[in-house]
Amino acid sequence: MIPADFNLKIAEIHDDRNRGASELARCCLAILAQAARELPAASGEEWRERLSGLSLELAETRPSMTPLRNLLRCWRNGLAADAAAPLALARQAAAARAEELSERSRRAVIDCARHVAALLGAERTIMTHSFSSTVLASCRLLKEKGLRMIVTESRPLEEGRRLAEQLSVWQVPTVYITEAQMALFVGQADAVLVGADSVLADGSALNKAGTALLALAARERGIPFYVACESFKWRDASDPPPGLEEMDPSELKVPAWPGVTVRNIYFDVTPARLIGAWIDETGVRRNAAQ
């Protein structure tokens, strides 16, 4: 693999609209494992510098997605630790570390889903917004336990379709609605469960735009609102606030009206006080302030 191929891969991560933050972070780790093995370098120092640069570039492709930042920083720190090793060994160690981190993240999602399933229990109607691999993993555990789902389409690219399709395959009775109908349907749910792309140090959750509206509607009806994600999505208090990524306005598929600015911000922030509990691979943390 030559450096130009990595630029292509960086662009793919940047443009990906299908995968969530955890999945994309694991894609980045797979790219880094391959780069660790194959990136040409005259010396160990050059190799480390180039890998370090690549991992920084990858982390910056998706500023709203904290797992890219956290998992890749964790991996990068290991590069320095291996500085004394011969290059061939360092390549193996760095690739193995990327694969281990990826596996840790994958297991974290599964463990998180287990805690979610225990929290929600059987015979429940759960409402969600957009697509989250953690919510999907939770549905998988509850699909034979009387789960019913209410899912939103999630404009503009309608990731909700992907979830509805899988729920259909699993024969989970599902209601599919526009975001506009969220206030009409939230009262029919026993709980709202969403994933997150980032969780800020104060517990506020950055997730697909529309999540904050659903949290407001849930509070209004007294429906508990839960955020489930692996702990790699948590942001340190010292981290700068994540950017809210804005995508191409053409995704809204409207004409170019003069004087009309089409906006397409992908994420919003749900304040911690609207969140009833956070669930990660270590368990359930209830919001003491509620």
Place this chain on the structure above:
Amino acid sequence: MIPADFNLKIAEIHDDRNRGASELARCCLAILAQAARELPAASGEEWRERLSGLSLELAETRPSMTPLRNLLRCWRNGLAADAAAPLALARQAAAARAEELSERSRRAVIDCARHVAALLGAERTIMTHSFSSTVLASCRLLKEKGLRMIVTESRPLEEGRRLAEQLSVWQVPTVYITEAQMALFVGQADAVLVGADSVLADGSALNKAGTALLALAARERGIPFYVACESFKWRDASDPPPGLEEMDPSELKVPAWPGVTVRNIYFDVTPARLIGAWIDETGVRRNAAQ
């Protein structure tokens, strides 16, 4: 015009997704004016019965839209008052009354917009949801007074496009967003202004689905939320609650996944406590409870 033509017109009103409640009520009055003149009848009594039946049928086409109910009831009451007149004269009187009521409704929208414009003032950013002829009339009055608008697409049929297009023609700087982004943008508005299809006796407003979410987001950010509509949209306390019309799920354009029910409810109800003021042709009524 023969009775079959009227059935066609009833179906058109039923299926109309472009026009709001006031416009459709005026369409109904135009149909009734024509029917009053042309509907074949052997006697005055038969004529009144058939017209009365037609007006009831028209009013029931759109149960969420109170002006159809109120304006058509008002018109129907006049039929009985004219019972003593010869048929030819009664035909003229009934047609004229339909046209007068239509004109009253049209003037009410204009007067309402005048009160809105005075309330909002110059150099303001106003956010709205969906399409309302009263909001449009208000924008017309403010378009040369530094008005800026934030408008939503309003899924599934995106009536927001019609508003954005007109604002573009008027050169009103406009931001166009998905419903999902409402919480992200409401903080940039000086006020939220929506129309209504019905206002319940307690002041709750029935309007395009998503309005209740916008009202929640506005309250969260301390942005005033106003409902503007002609008084024919107000419902008596003795009226039964209006139905929330549900349209064809095919409007969401998703495949028929087995076990997935696509819902397409067009209206939601914004509780009175979230509304800062109601504006109609008589003026502004502030919410004393806020």
